[in-house]
Amino acid sequence: MDTEVQQVKLQKYLETHHSEQLQSILLAPDPRLHYPLHVDFAEIMDEYPDLAHFIFSQPEDYLRLFDEAAFLAQKKISSQFKEARVKSNIHVRINACGSPLECPETFPSIGRVRVKHRGILLTLKGTVIRSGAAKMIEGEKWYECRRCKHRFKVYPEVETRNSIPKPTYCPSQKPKFCESTNFQLVEDSMVCRDYQEIKIQESTQVLGIGAIPRSIPVILMDDLVDMVKAGDDVIVTGVLKAKWLSDLKDVRCDLEPILIANHVRRINELKSELDIPDDIILKFKQFWQDFEGSPLKGRNAVLRGVCPQVFGLFTVKLAVTLTLIGGVEHIDASGTKVRGDSHLLLVGDPGTGKSQFLKFAAKLSNRAVIATGLGSTSAGLTVTAVKDGGEWILEAGALVLADGGLCCIDEFDSMKEHDRVTIHEAMEQQTISVAKAGLVTTLSTRTIVFGATNPKGHYDPEQPLSVNTTLSGPLLSRFDIVLVLLDTKNPDWDAVVSSHILETQTKSCNSEEDLHNIWPLPMLRRYIHFVKRNFQPVLTKEAEKVISSYYQLQRRSATQNAARTTVRMLESLIRLAQAHARLMFRNEVTQLDAITAILCIESSMTISAIVDSVGNALHSNFAENPDEEYAKQERLILQKLSSMGEFPDLIMN
Numbered sequence: 001m002d003t004e005v006q007q008v009k010l011q012k013y014l015e016t017h018h019s020e021q022l023q024s025i026l027l028a029p030d031p032r033l034h035y036p037l038h039v040d041f042a043e044i045m046d047e048y049p050d051l052a053h054f055i056f057s058q059p060e061d062y063l064r065l066f067d068e069a070a071f072l073a074q075k076k077i078s079s080q081f082k083e084a085r086v087k088s089n090i091h092v093r094i095n096a097c098g099s100p101l102e103c104p105e106t107f108p109s110i111g112r113v114r115v116k117h118r119g120i121l122l123t124l125k126g127t128v129i130r131s132g133a134a135k136m137i138e139g140e141k142w143y144e145c146r147r148c149k150h151r152f153k154v155y156p157e158v159e160t161r162n163s164i165p166k167p168t169y170c171p172s173q174k175p176k177f178c179e180s181t182n183f184q185l186v187e188d189s190m191v192c193r194d195y196q197e198i199k200i201q202e203s204t205q206v207l208g209i210g211a212i213p214r215s216i217p218v219i220l221m222d223d224l225v226d227m228v229k230a231g232d233d234v235i236v237t238g239v240l241k242a243k244w245l246s247d248l249k250d251v252r253c254d255l256e257p258i259l260i261a262n263h264v265r266r267i268n269e270l271k272s273e274l275d276i277p278d279d280i281i282l283k284f285k286q287f288w289q290d291f292e293g294s295p296l297k298g299r300n301a302v303l304r305g306v307c308p309q310v311f312g313l314f315t316v317k318l319a320v321t322l323t324l325i326g327g328v329e330h331i332d333a334s335g336t337k338v339r340g341d342s343h344l345l346l347v348g349d350p351g352t353g354k355s356q357f358l359k360f361a362a363k364l365s366n367r368a369v370i371a372t373g374l375g376s377t378s379a380g381l382t383v384t385a386v387k388d389g390g391e392w393i394l395e396a397g398a399l400v401l402a403d404g405g406l407c408c409i410d411e412f413d414s415m416k417e418h419d420r421v422t423i424h425e426a427m428e429q430q431t432i433s434v435a436k437a438g439l440v441t442t443l444s445t446r447t448i449v450f451g452a453t454n455p456k457g458h459y460d461p462e463q464p465l466s467v468n469t470t471l472s473g474p475l476l477s478r479f480d481i482v483l484v485l486l487d488t489k490n491p492d493w494d495a496v497v498s499s500h501i502l503e504t505q506t507k508s509c510n511s512e513e514d515l516h517n518i519w520p521l522p523m524l525r526r527y528i529h530f531v532k533r534n535f536q537p538v539l540t541k542e543a544e545k546v547i548s549s550y551y552q553l554q555r556r557s558a559t560q561n562a563a564r565t566t567v568r569m570l571e572s573l574i575r576l577a578q579a580h581a582r583l584m585f586r587n588e589v590t591q592l593d594a595i596t597a598i599l600c601i602e603s604s605m606t607i608s609a610i611v612d613s614v615g616n617a618l619h620s621n622f623a624e625n626p627d628e629e630y631a632k633q634e635r636l637i638l639q640k641l642s643s644m645g646e647f648p649d650l651i652m653n
Contacts, residue, residue, distance in 0.1 A: 003065065006051060010069035013047055014039075014092075015076065022074050026084040034089040034194070034222035037070050038263075041121075042099035055094065056101070059121040059239045063262060066092040091222055093263040096123045096237045110202040111214035113240065113257055123237045124259060126200030129215060130395045131230045132388070134196045137162045142189035145170040147180040158219070158241045158258060162195070194225040199395075200234060217243075218259045227264055230383070230396035230443060231403045237263040276526050284527060288585045295584055295592075296626035302527065302583065304622065305519030307360040310353045312621040315603050319344055319481045320357055322600065323448060324364055324406070324528055325582050327575030328536050339430050342575050343449040343478060345412065347469055348485030349459070354452035358408040361450055364525050367405025371398045372414070381409070382422050383443055385436035392437035399426045402447040412453035413470055420475055423449070427478040428568075451479070459486055480572035481600055537581035539574065543594040547573045549641040550598050573597045595634050 014022065018037060025035045045052040055062045070090045078084040096102060107123045140153045141164050150172035156162040170178040201215040218236055220227065228234055239262065242255040291298030306317040322342065329340030346354045362368035371381060382397045399407050409415075426432050426445040433442050455468045465482060466473050476482060519527070539547075551570045576597035581589045623629040 006054070006062075007065055007069050007072070009048055009051060010066055011073045011076075013044065013051075014070055014073040017043065017047075018073075019077060022070070022077050023081070025087055025090060026074060026078055026081060028085075028087065031085050031087055032089070033087075034091060035087055036091055036093045036223045038093050038095055039066075040099065041094050041096050041101055045099060056106070056121045058119075059262070060119070063092065063094070063239075089222065094121065094237055095263055095265070096121070097235070097265065101237070109214075110200065110216050113216060118240050118242065118257075120240070121237065121262075122240050122259065123235060124200065124216065124218075125235045126202050126215070126233075127401055128198050128228050128230050128232045128234060128396070129201045129401070130199035130386075130388075130393055131228070132197040132393045133391060134194055134225045136192045137195040138164050139191040139193035140164075141191075142186035143167055143183045144186050145172060145178060145180050146182040146184060148172050148178045150174075150178065151186060158243050158260065193221055196220045196225045198228065200236065203233075216257060216259055218261050220261050220264065224261055224264050228266060230394055231400040233267045235265045235267060236261050276530055280523070280526055281530065284530065284585065294627045296630055299584060300622050300626050302519055302524070305521070305524045306364075307353070307357055310356055313353065313485075314622050315600075316346070316353075316357060316483055316485070318596075319483055319600055319603070320361055320450075321528070321583060322576050322579040323450065323481065324361060325532055325579040326448065327578035337430070338571065339428070339446075340575065340578075341430070341446065341448045342480040342572070342579065343427055343451075345451045345453065345471075345476075345479040345482045346485060347453055347455055347459075347465070347482060349487035350454060352485040352487055354485065355410055358410055358450060358452055361406060362408050363521060364528060365406035365448075366525075366529070367402060368408065369398045369402040369405070370408045370410070372410045381407075381415075382426060382432050382445075383434050383436075385434075385439055387437075392439055394434065394436075394439055394441070394443075396443070399423065399445045399447055399449075400432065400443050403444050404446055406448045406450060409449065409451045412451040413456070420472070424474060424478065449479075455484075459484065477566050477568045480575060481603070483603055531582040531585065535582045535585070535587050537578045537587055537589045537593075539577070539589045540591070542591040543577060543589045546591055546594040546598070546638075546641070547577065550601075550637075553641060569601065573601060576600050591634070592630070595630075595637055598637060599633065 014037070018039065021037055025037065028035065041052065041055075044055065051062075055066070067090065070092050071086075071088065074090060075086050078086050096107075101107065101121060101123055106117075106120065107125070108117065110124055110126055113122075113124070138156055140155050142151055143154055144151050148170060150170060152167070152171055154164055154167055156164045167183060168181065170180040170183070172178040196219075198218050198220060199215050200218055201213050203213075218238070236259060238259045240257055240259055243258045245254050245256055288295075288298060291301075300314075303314065303317045303321060306321055307313075323344040326342050327340045329337065331337050346357065348354050358370065362370055380397050381399050383400055384395050384397060385392050386395050387393075398409075422432075426447075427449050430444065430446045431442050432445050434440065453469055453471070456470050459468050465471075465484075466476055468484075469476070547570070551573065554569065573594070574597075577589045577593040580593040580596045581587070584593070586593075
């Protein structure tokens with residue numbers, strides 16, 4: 001097919017289907033900017049299947065043709081507008097979403113990119129782990145043939161690191177083939193383009209255990225530059241090329257694959273989305289209607305689905321669920337953001353199930369990164385500056401990659417002291433400020449931190465938590481809940497646990513259980529996501545009084561837990577109460593939620609200030625009648641708080 005005929009077809013298509021986009025570009029004030037024109041590949045397939053085939057199989061030539069067609073279509077439409085200014089820098093961006101290009105052959109995982117994908121329109125999905133600086137490169141040059149005076153463009157070659165080669169012969173075909181080798185560069189014809197290199201890595205969620213996540217460099221040009229940052233999830237459509245690696249002495253010079261992006265789609269806002277059908281939402285509503293008379297029995301039925309392979313540990317399961325659900329983020333009068341995400345630390349003897357909970361929490365979260373303190377440096381957890389090709393660039397660590405999700409850090413105590421300090425800001429302000437090698441920036445880390453650590457030697461209940469864990473006070477105060485799991489020798493408990501483990505070994509794996517008994521993992525994931533998205537609980541007056549009274553009591557009696565009883569504890573109480581209201585399928589924080597938050601915080605204390613019967617979190621089991629049990633605890637807590645003399649008006653049920 002003749003090139004001119006194809007260009008006319010593309011021009012006609014743009015005039016028919018994208019006249020509004022062209023009009024907005026024409027009316028834009030700045031003629032020097034680069035303007036994207038977004039086109040759906042599925043739409044071209046319907047209109048011109050032959051052209052769609054050429055765009056897919058020969059994208060380099062046809063995308064340039066498409067850009068020229070967009071310029072001509074813009075020129076044609078400009079006559080209809082008085083204030084229209086024709087823009088020379090217009091780029092057609094092909095969106096492959098919902099088109100046949102999303103098949104496995106043209107949408108492989110990064111680790112499966114091969115030579116057969118070279119030169120076609122390819123779509124890749126990954127997380128940005130490295131973001132280079134924006135540069136300028138030569139975009140094109142005009143040459144003139146000294147014999148036939150024909151002028152033509154020469155483009156840079158990626159293979160030779162974007163250098164523009166001198167043409168070998170004149171491409172003119174009119175009136176006959178010239179093929180002269182004598183040219184001159186047209187003065188002031190060089191065009192510069194914005195240029196940036198990023199690196200994307202395939203998600204660890206989709207990989208099996210033992211698989212190493214692969215990465216690929218991506219070139220962004222013109223309007224795509226600085227569109228994404230480290231930690232962003234992206235879908236990139238572009239052309240796969242090969243580039244020579246930099247020559248090093250005694251090292252073989254190889255070609256590495258590189259993707260020249262045509263369209264970049266950020267999917268950050270979609271990364272935590274889960275498809276929840278209407279019938280599932282009706283199931284949730286029906287579940288809570290069934291337990292209207294005994295809501296805590298319903299709550300315990302949900303909690304039984306958390307890490308079902310571990311027997312009992314009611315307190316830990318409640319803490320894990322409340323941490324994953326989290327509170328409501330808000331911005332105070334000064335414009336400071338108060339985080340809604342909670343953090344949890346499990347301190348316990350070996351064999352108490354800490355890592356089991358970490359792994360299960362990662363399954364419940366849509367976006368999770370698991371790291372160990374021993375194998376992580378501060379750079380591995382936060383961000384590092386690396387030198388690539390003579391320039392310094394930032395590479396994202398675990399906390400940045402877990403933005404919007406969960407970061408599980410096992411063996412928390414194995415981290416070096418200065419490495420722990422780097423995550424202070426990430427946990428409280430939910431940002432990481434970087435000043436390395438002249439790169440000064442702030443990255444987002446809106447993530448839940450779930451840590452697990454062993455105590456230093458034998459746990460001594462007489463000593464403060466900071467001494468037992470070797471973690472500093474400022475770091476401990478950032479955790480909303482710190483649960484201590486002590487493996488004390490309790491014969492009754494050991495008998496119950498051993499019989500449970502033996503039963504699960506003999507029980508059939510295929511036994512389907514009802515929602516009222518135990519919630520399966522997919523249902524639990526959907527439930528947590530649904531309540532986080534749909535409920536924004538508000539504190540009632542009764543809940544405010546209980547939380548305020550308890551906080552003031554803790555401040556007065558804080559001797560051993562001075563590191564934990566800061567203003568952060570008050571914020572933690574509010575977050576946990578809001579999370580419990582969400583768990584209970586409500587938009588209102590009641591006294592029940594406030595008292596449950598207090599019981600969670602009490603479990604974090606070495607010496608309880610208010611509840612004498614908290615006991616070891618490891619031996620906490622599910623109550624047979626939780627509503628009756630709660631009524632007793634509520635009466636006890638309210639009596640203790642009102643006996644202080646300052647809060648006689650606390651509500652007593």
